[in-house]
Amino acid sequence: MSKHLTAALLLSAPVALCAAQAQAQDAGRFTWEGSLEIGNDQVIDSDAPGNEIRDTxxxxxxxxxxxxxxRVSVFGGLTWESVTDATADRSFDDMGLYLHELGLQFDLGNTVLRLGKVHPVFGSAWDTAAGFYGSYLADDYELTEMVGAFADVDLGEAGVLSFGLFYADDTVLSESAGFNRGRNDTAFGGAGNTGKLNNASVQWSKDWDDTFVQIGLRYLSAGTGDVQDEKGILAGIGHSFAGGIDVFAELAAFDGYGGTADDATYATLSAAYALGDWSLSGNFATRDVDSTGRTNIFSLGADYEFANGITMGGALAAVDDAGVDDTLFGVNVVIPFGNGA
Structure with a gap:
C-alpha cells in the first residue's frame, strides 16, 4: 500500500462514514460508543515549586x-481534549478535536484486517492498570495514530497474534480542529515518523480462564535526525482471583528509545479490589531512561460505579522523578454513552 493510496483512503473514509450514519436505522449495522471524562489533576506539593500546577x-x-x-465495515474515532501539555494552572485550555482512527475493516474468517489510521497493538498497561494514575508512565510507549495495515489472527487454542506495518500519521488528519495542534511532518524526526511502511509491531496474547498473558515486539525506524532505530520488547500478565481481586504486571524494555542513544525500561504493577460498587486500587510503576534517570510512582485510588454506568474516582500519588519528589491528587467522573457497549 503506497503512501498516496493510504492518504486517499484516509481522506475518502469520512464521506463513507457520514453516508453510513444516514442509513444506520435500516438494519442496525451502525454501532457507536464513547465517553466523556471531566477531571482535575494537580501537583499539590513538590520539591520544585514550579511543578505545583493544576490541570482541570x-x-x-x-x-x-x-x-x-x-465482512467489510468502515470505522472512525474522534477525540476532543487538550492537545498540549499543561505548563501552568489551566482549565479546559487548548481543546482540539481530531480523528484518532479512520479506515476500513475486513473480516476474513479467523483474521481481521484493518487498513487506515489505527492504534497498533503493543502492550496494554495504559488500559489495564487500575485507578486514576494507573497509566501515568505506560502512556509513554503506547503506539497511537499510525497509518498502515494491521491484522489480528485468531489462532484458536494458541491465542491471538496481532501485527502491523505502519508509520506516524503525517496527513491532514494529524491536525486538530478548534485548537490546532499542527500537522505532523517527517522532518520533525522521531522513531516511526518516517512516512514509509518500515515500522512494525507484533504481539501474541492468550487467555487461560482467569489469566491472560501477552508478549510483544516492535521495531521503529529512525526518523530525520535520529541516532538509531528503536527496538522494543514487552511482556505482561494479569489474573483475576476469587473474591474480586485483580492483579496485573507489565514490563517493557527498549534499545534506541525514541530514536535516541538511550536504553529505557518500564515496569507497571497494579492491583484492584472490587467491593460492591466500589473498586480500590494500588499501583507501582517505574521508568528508567539513560539520559533522564529513574522515575517511580506509587498511587492509591478508589472508584465508584453508579447503576447507570457513570464512574467517579480519585487517587493520591507520590512521584520520585530523578530525586524530585511530587505529591499528586486527581479526581474524575466518566460518563459512558452509545449503542455498542
Missing amino acids: YAIGEVNAAFALTD
Missing part, C-alpha cells in the same frame, strides 16, 4: 463503525 480537563471520545457488508 475534559476528554471526550467517540468510536463508530458501519457494516457495509457482512
Whole structure:
C-alpha cells in the first residue's frame, strides 16, 4: 500500500462514514460508543515549586463503525481534549478535536484486517492498570495514530497474534480542529515518523480462564535526525482471583528509545479490589531512561460505579522523578454513552 493510496483512503473514509450514519436505522449495522471524562489533576506539593500546577480537563471520545457488508465495515474515532501539555494552572485550555482512527475493516474468517489510521497493538498497561494514575508512565510507549495495515489472527487454542506495518500519521488528519495542534511532518524526526511502511509491531496474547498473558515486539525506524532505530520488547500478565481481586504486571524494555542513544525500561504493577460498587486500587510503576534517570510512582485510588454506568474516582500519588519528589491528587467522573457497549 503506497503512501498516496493510504492518504486517499484516509481522506475518502469520512464521506463513507457520514453516508453510513444516514442509513444506520435500516438494519442496525451502525454501532457507536464513547465517553466523556471531566477531571482535575494537580501537583499539590513538590520539591520544585514550579511543578505545583493544576490541570482541570475534559476528554471526550467517540468510536463508530458501519457494516457495509457482512465482512467489510468502515470505522472512525474522534477525540476532543487538550492537545498540549499543561505548563501552568489551566482549565479546559487548548481543546482540539481530531480523528484518532479512520479506515476500513475486513473480516476474513479467523483474521481481521484493518487498513487506515489505527492504534497498533503493543502492550496494554495504559488500559489495564487500575485507578486514576494507573497509566501515568505506560502512556509513554503506547503506539497511537499510525497509518498502515494491521491484522489480528485468531489462532484458536494458541491465542491471538496481532501485527502491523505502519508509520506516524503525517496527513491532514494529524491536525486538530478548534485548537490546532499542527500537522505532523517527517522532518520533525522521531522513531516511526518516517512516512514509509518500515515500522512494525507484533504481539501474541492468550487467555487461560482467569489469566491472560501477552508478549510483544516492535521495531521503529529512525526518523530525520535520529541516532538509531528503536527496538522494543514487552511482556505482561494479569489474573483475576476469587473474591474480586485483580492483579496485573507489565514490563517493557527498549534499545534506541525514541530514536535516541538511550536504553529505557518500564515496569507497571497494579492491583484492584472490587467491593460492591466500589473498586480500590494500588499501583507501582517505574521508568528508567539513560539520559533522564529513574522515575517511580506509587498511587492509591478508589472508584465508584453508579447503576447507570457513570464512574467517579480519585487517587493520591507520590512521584520520585530523578530525586524530585511530587505529591499528586486527581479526581474524575466518566460518563459512558452509545449503542455498542
